[in-house]
Each structure stands twice: as structure tokens, then as C-alpha cells.
Amino acid sequence: MTDQMPDATQPSPLPITESFAEASPANPHWQLFGGGEFDGKCLQLRTAGTSSNEVPGTAFLDQRFSPSQGLIIDFDYATTTEPDVGEGFGLYLINGDHTTEPGSAEGLGYASSYATPIVPGVTAGWIGIGFGNSSRFTGNPSISLRGAGDLTSGFATLSRSSVSDGFNATWEEGAHIQVLLIDGRLSVRRSSTAKPEGEGLLDIDFSELPDEFAMPETLKLGLAAVGGPCQIRNLEVAAVEQPRITVEQQVIGRWEQTYPDNAKGHVVSYTLTLAAREERVVWWQISFDVPPGTRVNPQQTQWYQVIRDGLEGTVVIASPDDKHTIDPNEPLPVGLQLLYPSQAAAGDGTLRNLHATEVAHP
Template structure:
């Protein structure tokens, strides 16, 4: 049989699986998701992908789940992989969660065999019997609200308990909670991460466990096949799976930095750094961000290192930056924006890195930066009140734009003030004007800024009453004026020397 190619994607939201090699057995059915059991007693359902996929470069299995019951929630569900050269019937019911064998009775007789060629089964166990002797040897006994790992086994033999950890609250969740599990098998080591909408980076339940070196484990097979299974007894729950992705793992951590505090009208910058720590490449990584609506005049840049290549960036519907990341490469993305001069409060910028063909196994692949914004003692906004071509005198030709700058005092009367903003190259205050205010830098002083200041007397800013300052800016041409935005415009109160 031809191997499945990564990524293997199955939403389970349609009437039939997109891959014809899926087999649904027992109570398993498609009902808007893969429903392994309904919320009813004595059910057992299995979904098995009878098509091999490579294990040589590692594999990561991501999926969303929902487990909801009307009473005591049980038993649980299981994800397992077997040797890809084999095929299998469902494993044992009840405590075995469809992977290992089931023992019952005084003598502990096997009443239902486990899977064929099993390599590992990860049980997400609410009721607690996957860790008991009913499901195989060496377990600690019944442990409710537990994730447990059983190793290699074949029908009536094996399935040793390897490791497990308590999970407060277990695995009960509705779809609205955004519950998600990620299982990675890389270089013979197992990692299990549990996340939800309130904790998108997730919690490591099992961290880099040496599965290949564990007691009773056989050699890592060249290929895997996978299955899901769940069961109920007197304790019941509906166990549902959707949005499955099986892909190559890549470790792409994201770091995000931004200002903790700022003033309204400030121009602020966020920095996002994403790396590829391996083991596989990520040619189609995407860095995305949710930009606060209080930011305008957005600018984004991207710089790649050690072979990373940045694609075409956009901020039309949030930050979107495609990045090709070979192993050991890094990309740094910078987003700049101006805070609404009238805003006061708090906003948050969020970012994440993902890939449509790889599974990101980084401990931190999403991040957020929160900025507290207060209105300054003196704030400034502007409106454009006119623009025209200036053809005389000869040394002052260009495109003239007239701005009304609106100064406002927040708390007290401001007698002396200063306004400054970043001037585009070869742009300056109109040299033919004789303004009533003091010009500290008309844009030609080499600082890259225009700076104007209140005169020695008069023109104070009274709280509750705006002071209008008209300013005419001379651009080299209409094209150079662009959208006529005054970048990094700000105002401040100054004291007398």
C-alpha cells in the first residue's frame, strides 16, 4: 500500500472521511465530528487509518476534542499507533480504551485482545482504569483524571504501563473550550501537550519521554498507522474528535516584545522573533498578529537570518507575514503604529507562528504584549485644511499642505508647549511664512524632525478649549506628500529655561 504523505488532514466534519482508508467500527460515526461513543452506557467505538505513514523524520498528531457526559464521565479515549506493516482490529473494551487487552474475573482472564502490532497507546482517562491491571501489567492501579502511556503489545501479550501523570479536571470539555491535544513522536521520544482557548501555548503533560528505551519496547518501526478509540461503561460520555492533522514536527518558538506603557499619540513598535530549532524545515511558516484597532499608520518589516526568507507582508486584516524557515534560521518582524491621540486605557497585541504543513511543537508559539496608554498632559491632533502647488519663489517650489494642529490640555493651563513630528526627506516648513510661533527646527536641521514651540508670551492652552496652530509644510512634490500623514506627531509641556 502507498504511504500517506504529510500532512494528513482530516476534519471529520463531513458525511464521510476524505481519506478512504479510514475504518469506523463499533459505535464510531461521523456526526459533525468523529463521535467515538455517544453519552450512553456500554459503548465502544474505534476509528482506524489503515494506511501507513513514515516515522523516520518524526511525527506530530494534533486534534481537537470534546468530552461531555450527563453524569459521572467515563471511561475515556485513546490515541494509538501500531507498526505500519500490520493492520488491526479494535483493542479491548472498557479499561483498555480500545488499545490494550481487557482482563476480567477472579483469575484476571483476558476477555478481549488488544490491537495487533501496537507500538504505543496514550489514554486520556477520566474514569481511571487504563492504569489498572484490567488493561495490562505494571500500572499503578486505578487513577482517575489521568493521561497514561502503555507500550508495545500484540493482542494477548505486552501493553506494559510506561508512564502517566494526573491531569486536574481530566479531559472534560465542550467544543467552546477549544480543547486540543498534541502528541509528538520524535527520535523515539514522546511528548504530549494539552491546550485550550484560555491557554493556547498549552501544558506539557508528558515531556520528551524516552519511549524507545522504555522496558519492553520494540525497535521503532519504519512506518506507523494510527487509531482513535473510546469506551463507556456505567459511567458515560460522548467522546468526539475533529480537526486532525498528522505532520512533520518543527520547533518554532515565538518571542514578542512591546512597550508596557505609552502615551496617546505615541508611535510604538512591536518586535516578533521566530526561530526554527529543527528538526525539520518550515518552508511555509506564517507569523500572524491581531493588531489593536487603536493603532493606525501601520508599518511592517521583516529581516531573515541564516537562510530565513520573508514573504510579502500585509496588515489589511491583521498582521500576516509568510516566512520560509530552514533549521537553525531566524526571522525578526517589526510592526510600528501610532496610538489614537484620544485613546486612554489598555490594549493587547497578540502574535503566533504556524504552518499549514508542519506541526509546531514549540513550548511557546503564541505570545501577547499589553500596553497601558494614558493621555498626555498635552495632546495634539491635526486635520488637513488645504493643499496646492507652490511655484514661487524659485527656491521654495513644491507641494504645499496646510495643517491645523489642535492642542489640548488635560489637567491644567499650559503656558509653554512644544510640537514635533518626523519630517520626510527634503520636506520643511514653508520658508515664505512668518509664523507667530517659534520654529526650533524647520526640517532642514538634520534631526529628521520638525519642532515648533510656543512664543514667549500668549497662546496658552486652556483645559477644555483647543488651541489651533496652523502650519504649512512644503514637500518636494505632490508624490512625495503621499498620504500627508504627520509621523510620530506629539506635543509636550515645557518649562522656561
């Protein structure tokens, strides 16, 4: 029995997995541009050409896949900033009915340039995510999301958030990116050996955007870098499996807390409701991201475990025993108070990147 080459005219089945640890990728429909190279250890991406004719290092998978069930995209990376030229890397998705060449270096391989003459962006682009150290795409160290565009039109900036420590990392640091696209929301998380639980970098609701940002029926994926080198390993593009548990949030109250001195601030009280889809869930965790200076209110009492209180940017709480189970048709309410540094920091109280997961027995 012989292996068959994937048909580029047919949607690729998910998951798509590429270790990039061989001289050739598993899927033959990858196209390299600029300083893109499969070196037998990883995917290498760096700019090629002169300053007046930069071509971002790009790897483009010219085979479409369906996002109908939602997508989860994972990869490991390492990157350093060379003086004056290392800028960052990006991931982009285009309409699967089209193919494309790289976008501009100024647009981190996705968008068109600002300068005249305009260097085109990609063809039929849907979204581009820029992970910038000091990039024309993102400004100073930050993550940015560009919207739909085609060649010299579109590519509006939809979101930009500062990332104080940037995206430089060695392989020893275990840097990892995860992009989750489900139910009309896009979220991006970064994790590492030092922070395995990860941190949320981006969270946006596409349902609030104009129709031009509607998700195409099929997509194609590209990875790009400006400057360099950026190295990629262990890419996986997978359909999102339906979780065994879900969580919903509700704000039930808020007030100013003026005592004690070490716990003053604006308190928002929540009920987080856990629901099981089909079978009982015994051991679970809830996690979400909070603004700087926010933590679980030390004045509250609770029956669950507080694994992370929020002062590092993430709250993680978990089941304390095998008695607080989640049963089908019997949701489990979890009361929680957060102490924000101010009412302005609390905003409308929405918890970002809220997830509930089943975990193994502690």
C-alpha cells in the same frame, strides 16, 4: 481530471488532514468499530454493546505512514462523562505492516483487559495514549502511556500522571491535543481557549526503554473512546519541520535561598543556549513546564521579557527587542534562575517540554 482513491498498500503522504465535518472522511481507508460514526459534523466515538461485551467506539486509519522525520499529531475534542459509563478516550499507533480490530474497553481501545477471560488488545501495537476521566485504562483523571503489545501480551504501563481537571470539555472551550514525536522523545500537550499556550501532560524518552519499544518503520493510527460521547474534529498527522532555532539547557549552579521571606526556596541557575540553523532570528520565545509552586526567581535580574513566571505551570520568556538576535554560528546564551519550593521538587533540574520558537514581531 478525476480524484484517485489513496492506495492503502502505499504509505500515505503527510500531512493527513481530516476535518470530520462531512458525512464521509477525506481518506476512504478509515474503519469504524463499536459506536464510531461520521455524523457530518465531527467524528463521534462511544461504546457499543453490553457491559459483558463492550466494544470501544473506534476509528482506525488502515493506511500506513512514515514517522521517519518525526510526527506531530493535532486534534480538537469535546467530551462529557455520562453517569457511571463515561471513561475517556485514547489515541494509539500500531506497526504499519499490520491491521487490527479494537482493543478492549478496559484498555481504552488499545490494550488487552485484565479480567478473565482476557479480551485482546490491538494487533502489533506500538504505543497507546489514554486521556482518562475515570478510566480502567488510566485510573482517576490522568494521562497514561501504554507500550508495545500484541493481542493478549505486552501493553505495559510506561507512564501515568494525574490530571486534576480531567478531560471533559465542550466545543466552546476549544480543547486541543498535540502529540509530538521527534528525536526519540514523545510529548503531549493540551491547550484551550482559556490557556492557548498549553500545558505539558507527558514527556518520555524512548531511548531509555528496551529495544521492544523501537519505533516501527511505518505506523497506522487509531482513535477510540469508552463510554461517551467523545467528539473529534480537525485531525492532522504531519511530519515535523526542522525548527529554525534550537535550545539547549545546562545547570550551572544551585543553592538554598533564605531571604526574603516571600522568595525562599531552592534555586537552580541555568544557561539556555539558543542557536539558529541558517538565518538570523530576531524575535523568539522559550517555553517549558515546571512543577507546582515553581517560578522565575524574583531576586534575579534579566534582560529578556518574562511572559509567564511559572506559577501556572509554564514559564515563557521572550526577546525584549530587535537587538538580542540569534545568528548562525553565534549562539545566544540566556541566563535564568528558577525558584523551586524545595530541592526535592527541583530534582536533577531538567526542564521538561523545553521549546524555542520564532515569533512574529510583538
